[in-house]
Amino acid sequence: MALPQAIKAGLPCMNLLRMTAVPILEQLYLEERLLRSSAENWCIINHGTSLPTIVMGISGRPSELVELKPVLRDQIPVIRRFSGGGTVIIDNGTLFVSLICNKNAIPGLQPYPHPIMSWTGQLYGQVLCEFGDFHLRENDYAFNSHKFGGNAQSIIKDRWIHHTSFLWDYDARNMEYLKLPSRAPKYRSARSHVEFLCRMKDYVPSRTSFIEGTIKSLGGHFSIRPFDLDELGSLSSSLSGSTKLLTRQELEEACTSQCVAVR
Amino acid sequence: MCASKSNARPHSPTCHESDWHLFDASWVPIHPTRLNSLRGIRTITKHTHAGFLIMAMASRLMWASRAASYLKISTCPRAFSTVIKDLKYADTHEWVKVDGSSATIGITDHAQDHLGDVVYVELPEVGSSVNQGKNFGAVESVKATSDVISPVSGEVVEVNTELNGSPGLVNASPYEDGWILKVKLSNNGEVNSLMDSEQYSKFCEEEDAKH
Numbered sequence: 001m002a003l004p005q006a007i008k009a010g011l012p013c014m015n016l017l018r019m020t021a022v023p024i025l026e027q028l029y030l031e032e033r034l035l036r037s038s039a040e041n042w043c044i045i046n047h048g049t050s051l052p053t054i055v056m057g058i059s060g061r062p063s064e065l066v067e068l069k070p071v072l073r074d075q076i077p078v079i080r081r082f083s084g085g086g087t088v089i090i091d092n093g094t095l096f097v098s099l100i101c102n103k104n105a106i107p108g109l110q111p112y113p114h115p116i117m118s119w120t121g122q123l124y125g126q127v128l129c130e131f132g133d134f135h136l137r138e139n140d141y142a143f144n145s146h147k148f149g150g151n152a153q154s155i156i157k158d159r160w161i162h163h164t165s166f167l168w169d170y171d172a173r174n175m176e177y178l179k180l181p182s183r184a185p186k187y188r189s190a191r192s193h194v195e196f197l198c199r200m201k202d203y204v205p206s207r208t209s210f211i212e213g214t215i216k217s218l219g220g221h222f223s224i225r226p227f228d229l230d231e232l233g234s235l236s237s238s239l240s241g242s243t244k245l246l247t248r249q250e251l252e253e254a255c256t257s258q259c260v261a262v263r
Numbered sequence: 264m265c266a267s268k269s270n271a272r273p274h275s276p277t278c279h280e281s282d283w284h285l286f287d288a289s290w291v292p293i294h295p296t297r298l299n300s301l302r303g304i305r306t307i308t309k310h311t312h313a314g315f316l317i318m319a320m321a322s323r324l325m326w327a328s329r330a331a332s333y334l335k336i337s338t339c340p341r342a343f344s345t346v347i348k349d350l351k352y353a354d355t356h357e358w359v360k361v362d363g364s365s366a367t368i369g370i371t372d373h374a375q376d377h378l379g380d381v382v383y384v385e386l387p388e389v390g391s392s393v394n395q396g397k398n399f400g401a402v403e404s405v406k407a408t409s410d411v412i413s414p415v416s417g418e419v420v421e422v423n424t425e426l427n428g429s430p431g432l433v434n435a436s437p438y439e440d441g442w443i444l445k446v447k448l449s450n451n452g453e454v455n456s457l458m459d460s461e462q463y464s465k466f467c468e469e470e471d472a473k474h
Binding site: 083152 | 396471
């Protein structure tokens with residue numbers, strides 16, 4: 001499908017970076033660098049990630065969020081990302097879409113969590129309403145009351161990022177690595193992971209139709225410019241970010257504290 | 264809502280994240296006072312020897328004006344965010360209270376109202392340096408981390424460790440119990456570049472009016 005190449009008059013430019021199976025840790029490092037070191041708007045799309053990985057928000061504590069014994073047994077990586085929000089387990093069935101914007105990029109949009117969340121709900125609603133009963137439920141994207149998209153944000157002085165992990169497909173067995181969160185949206189109604197979630201592939205014809213629809217929806221607000229990963233070399237790679245892969249020692253210590261708490 | 268009276272004296276300050284408003288019936292000024300702005304609802308919670316009177320939301324503008332006059336605060340009735348006179352403010356919505364060569368820093372009522380429920384505060388290390396206009400930490404509110412920008416430069420001498428266990432203090436008491444850090448100022452002159460309460464109130468109104 002041909003992308004709109006001409007710069008649309010009056011619309012800010014957004015660089016579109018498309019990746020496949022880039023490890024989530026690398027994606028998060030890249031996003032944090034782009035958020036803090038770039039002055040441009042970005043849309044980053046990554047199809048899947050190479051290994052099942054647990055990703056917690058900035059304040060996440062593995063002893064509270066993760067079933068540490070099986071995680072340690074199966075050597076599942078656990079990452080604490082730079083943005084807020086909850087814990088997800090991602091794999092090659094996850095689709096990532098991240099939006100990094102200058103605070104004035106969208107006229108009338110206040111750079112605060114709720115307005116940004118609402119705006120993205122409208123953006124994706126345009127794409128997904130024809131496929132199902134799409135809702136922005138509290139801070140999740142859902143068909144009816146079944147979540148398929150989890151969101152997180154990071155807002156700095158003049159820019160913000162809103163990134164989403166979409167469950168195109170998922171392995172239900174991986175959910176066993178996560179505890180039921182103590183802090184959950186009300187609409188979850190204490191449902192298990194499997195009862196709460198749904199798969200996008202059961203609603204949307206193809207990943208391509210979703211991605212191209214999203215790009216078209218963004219095209220109503222930005223002039224989209226395809227960008228190659230190789231062109232990013234000039235960005236500073238020395239920026240020390242907040243995203244962190246937890247070490248085995250940290251996970252073992254958390255497991256010990258988890259066991260003590262149970263006693 | 265209904266009005267009720269109680270002669271019970273509370274043991275500790277309370278902050279109600281609800282539609283209940285608690286006032287002293289005779290408007291006797293009492294302490295401690297905590298201001299909380301929740302989506303247009305202003306709540307003033309006070310201890311009183313005489314008991315409590317619960318006021319309906321319909322009269323909030325009247326009591327807000329009287330309370331504001333006593334408490335030396337300015338009000339932004341349109342935004343329902345509160346500012347405190349004698350503090351200085353940054354356009355990134357942090358406040359600073361200068362005391363000689365020291366300063367206390369936090370985020371404003373406007374900021375906490377727009378962020379939502381704070382669930383985590385990333386505090387700087389004691390002994391580290393902060394620089395005017397640069398981030399020194401972050402607050403997490405449900406799904407978002409938001410940088411906190413220092414309004415002044417200096418050395419961190421104390422951080423509010425209460426926020427580790429009670430991050431909601433930033434929402435409940437942004438100008439008092441929800442303070443974030445204290446610094447030894449390296450350049451007192453920087454304070455002159457900040458807004459006073461009236462300028463900040465106007466800034467908030469203009470910012471909200473744009474959106």
